[in-house]
Amino acid sequence: MRVLVVEDDLPLRRIISKILEEEKYQVDQAENGEEGYLLATLNEYDLITLDIMLPIMDGYTVMKKLRDKGCQTPTLFLTAKDRIEDKVHGLDLGADDYIVKPFATEEFLARVRSLLRRAGKIGKEGKITYGPILLDTNQHEGFINGDALKLTIKEYELLYYLIQNKEQILTKDQFFQRVWGLESETTDAIVELYIHYLRKKLAPFNFDGVIRTVRGVGYMLKE
Amino acid sequence: MRVLVVEDDLPLRRIISKILEEEKYQVDQAENGEEGYLLATLNEYDLITLDIMLPIMDGYTVMKKLRDKGCQTPTLFLTAKDRIEDKVHGLDLGADDYIVKPFATEEFLARVRSLLRRAGKIGKEGKITYGPILLDTNQHEGFINGDALKLTIKEYELLYYLIQNKEQILTKDQFFQRVWGLESETTDAIVELYIHYLRKKLAPFNFDGVIRTVRGVGYMLKE
DNA sequence: AGGCAATCTTAGAATTTTCTTAGAAAAGCT
DNA sequence: AGCTTTTCTAAGAAAATTCTAAGATTGCCT
Numbered sequence A, B: 001m002r003v004l005v006v007e008d009d010l011p012l013r014r015i016i017s018k019i020l021e022e023e024k025y026q027v028d029q030a031e032n033g034e035e036g037y038l039l040a041t042l043n044e045y046d047l048i049t050l051d052i053m054l055p056i057m058d059g060y061t062v063m064k065k066l067r068d069k070g071c072q073t074p075t076l077f078l079t080a081k082d083r084i085e086d087k088v089h090g091l092d093l094g095a096d097d098y099i100v101k102p103f104a105t106e107e108f109l110a111r112v113r114s115l116l117r118r119a120g121k122i123g124k125e126g127k128i129t130y131g132p133i134l135l136d137t138n139q140h141e142g143f144i145n146g147d148a149l150k151l152t153i154k155e156y157e158l159l160y161y162l163i164q165n166k167e168q169i170l171t172k173d174q175f176f177q178r179v180w181g182l183e184s185e186t187t188d189a190i191v192e193l194y195i196h197y198l199r200k201k202l203a204p205f206n207f208d209g210v211i212r213t214v215r216g217v218g219y220m221l222k223e
Numbered sequence C: 001a002g003g004c005a006a007t008c009t010t011a012g013a014a015t016t017t018t019c020t021t022a023g024a025a026a027a028g029c030t
Numbered sequence D: 001a002g003c004t005t006t007t008c009t010a011a012g013a014a015a016a017t018t019c020t021a022a023g024a025t026t027g028c029c030t
Helices: A010-022 A033-042 A059-068 A105-118 A153-164 A172-180 A189-205 B010-022 B033-042 B059-068 B084-092 B105-118 B153-164 B172-180 B189-205
Strands: A002-006 A026-030 A047-051 A075-080 A096-101 A127-130 A133-136 A141-144 A211-214 A218-221 B002-006 B026-030 B047-051 B075-079 B097-100 B127-130 B133-136 B141-144 B211-214 B218-221
Touching: A002 A010, A002 A033, A010 A026, A010 A105, A026 A033, A033 A047, A033 A059, A047 A059, A047 A105, A059 A075, A075 A105, A096 A105, A127 A153, A133 A153, A141 A153, A153 A172, A153 A189, A153 A218, A172 A189, A172 A218, A189 A211, B002 B010, B002 B033, B010 B026, B010 B105, B026 B033, B033 B047, B033 B059, B047 B059, B047 B105, B059 B075, B075 B105, B097 B105, B127 B153, B133 B153, B141 B153, B153 B172, B153 B189, B153 B218, B172 B189, B172 B218, B189 B211
Parallel strands: A002 A026, A002 A047, A047 A075, A075 A096, B002 B026, B002 B047, B047 B075, B075 B097
Antiparallel strands: A127 A133, A133 A141, A211 A218, B127 B133, B133 B141, B211 B218
16 A cells, blocks of 8 residues: 655654554655655555645645646645644545644544545455455455465565456566565565565465466466 | 657656556657657657657657658657647647646556557457457467467567558568567568467467468468 | 479577575564 | 564576577479
8 A cells, every 4th residue: 555645844754654654554755745746646646645834835736736637546634733724624525634733643544544445445344355365454464265374564565466456467667666666775576586485375275376477577366 | 569759858758668668568769859750760669659849859840750751650749838839739740649747657558548549559458359369468468269379478469460460461571670679689580480489379279370471571360 | 393582390509587595684573 | 682584685597488590391483
């Protein structure tokens, strides 16, 4: 699950990112409206948290420009206590929500989850499957017929991405960008290794074959 | 599917190429109008993305010269500002679509797909067929009655090109330029070999006959 | 029919891509 | 701090693809 955090205040941005990362969200950060807008157009996020007071371009403008472009990413606005009154009520509360700074961690996370659920990004039960493979998004764990696969975070995310795009080829680079992110020091050769790890954990159930190699292109989940 | 990206701004050119490559398009890049024009005349592309502001020769001129030569390749114009006169001018010259920078990845890809679809280069669901032969662009695989042909990339692209131009003769040189590209070290004799490989994979289904040799000219898909 | 050129076929060499292994580095936990 | 788990680096093995080369076959022309 990818989140973009647009916030100019460095300590707060770090805290928010940390909170989200601890919840296993993959976080990108922007420190002003323009950067936020750029990142949001270049990448596809599941959620954006957007400060309203921002240098260069304020949160409302970023939002408006994104919506004009057809971007429907659910957005959580952050606003200072003394400024709630103005435009907040004009928001489309179906796709958006707002939270007043300072806020409690749990409230923040609850709103994030709620937005994601409303947008259909996570199911109520938080489970996705492919054949007998089941991923529980709450536990961050995978199962086959009830047996836990004991996946690490990276393995889990790789498998998640595979299931999300079942029966479609994903390139190594796509995996890399999605699971490791652009700032990573590593090369996308790491993907091969993790595909290998995944197959190894699927092998005892005779399911290592579902991850197919498409030579010269990438990998896919099939049959 | 071959795309030519003509764009002088290096980061943007890289981003566009990357986006396209992730979608399994084969991308060539040109950094100015002259280079773009040259590449477009030397190779046969399925699509050109053409920046308007370019060094040496601007996008309009490139476009005009190509159309004058009879080149009908669908072209997507990129323009920095939403200036209506740009749009009108471009469309006058035969541009097929036009997108304003900066743009969202998905919008860009949607336009690319839509152009290719309009030009009949891809079917709606990413599948093209000839008789019982089916190519699935999502899987990069060919099928006959549901049986996979296990094509390599080169074989797939050759067959793809054949189906795209079914019942029309293509010269070895056309295959060579299209599948191997200009930078290739090989000679176009390699085409014979790959036609052979393809026939071999089609033979079990009694379909090796559909690839006909037209002596002294080339090959075609027929009956 | 014979000869010539184009095409087909085969085999294996060269290259590229992917897999596997092992261990080092980093991060997390108690 | 010390132990455990996870992540990453590196390099060689294995596998698949791509290409070279050469001889066989086919069709066309005189």
